Amino acid sequence: MKIQKAPLEFDLDVLPVGMSKEAIEDHYNVLYKGYVRKYNEIQEKLEQADQAGANATYSEYRELKQEEIFTANAIRLHEAYFAGLGGDGNCHGIALDWIDRDFGSFENWVGDLRGSAMSARGWVVLAYDLADGLLHNYATDIHSEAVWTSIPLMVLDVYEHAYYLDFTTDRKRYIESWLQNCDWDYAADTIRRFDLEKVRRAA
Numbered sequence: 515m516k517i518q519k520a521p522l523e524f525d526l527d528v529l530p531v532g533m534s535k536e537a538i539e540d541h542y543n544v545l546y547k548g549y550v551r552k553y554n555e556i557q558e559k560l561e562q563a564d565q566a567g568a569n570a571t572y573s574e575y576r577e578l579k580q581e582e583i584f585t586a587n588a589i590r591l592h593e594a595y596f597a598g599l600g601g602d603g604n605c606h607g608i609a610l611d612w613i614d615r616d617f618g619s620f621e622n623w624v625g626d627l628r629g630s631a632m633s634a635r636g637w638v639v640l641a642y643d644l645a646d647g648l649l650h651n652y653a654t655d656i657h658s659e660a661v662w663t664s665i666p667l668m669v670l671d672v673y674e675h676a677y678y679l680d681f682t683t684d685r686k687r688y689i690e691s692w693l694q695n696c697d698w699d700y701a702a703d704t705i706r707r708f709d710l711e712k713v714r715r716a717a
């Protein structure tokens with residue numbers, strides 16, 4: 515089975531407050547598209563790789579399967595990150611209802627988000643976890659870390675490449691900018707796309 519992934523397009527003209535076009539375009543064109551290219555290259559190589567010689571200490575197959583996860587998650591996380599930018603930060607509707615229910619209030623969620631974003635080395639993912647039927651802010655250090663049963667609703671990239679051009683080392687200011695630019699319609703769309711209201715009622 516040959517798998518190939520095409521990069522998604524995003525409206526990069528809807529600039530988040532405090533973020534420059536140069537930084538966003540660099541992030542999209544160099545980082546994101548680079549992950550897509552490497553993911554496709556890995557899929558090509560898996561077609562020919564030596565399955566019989568696979569070995570968990572070192573083998574071509576192991577390296578390809580490791581980087582398949584790394585690039586697949588990098589692609590998905592960046593797509594959710596770009597899609598979730600460009601709003602006014604006003605959390606409303608079903609996303610707000612779910613946050614109120616699971617975090618107690620939006621302010622509580624923001625507090626945990628800030629703490630998670632300062633703790634993580636890579637990502638913070640507001641996710642609906644199918645295993646317990648609750649929202650979580652999952653903080654990860656690397657693309658290949660994941661809670662497998664979770665569906666990302668909003669994603670914050672806290673790698674330095676996401677903010678260094680505009681905020682140098684001031685990650686706190688970048689987090690506040692991200693909060694002001696969240697497009698919460700993206701979270702609501704994801705809830706609808708996966709029919710998560712029905713899933714949650716059944717949890």
Ligand SMILES: [Fe+2]
Nearest residue numbers: 545671673676
């Ligand atoms: Fe990134």
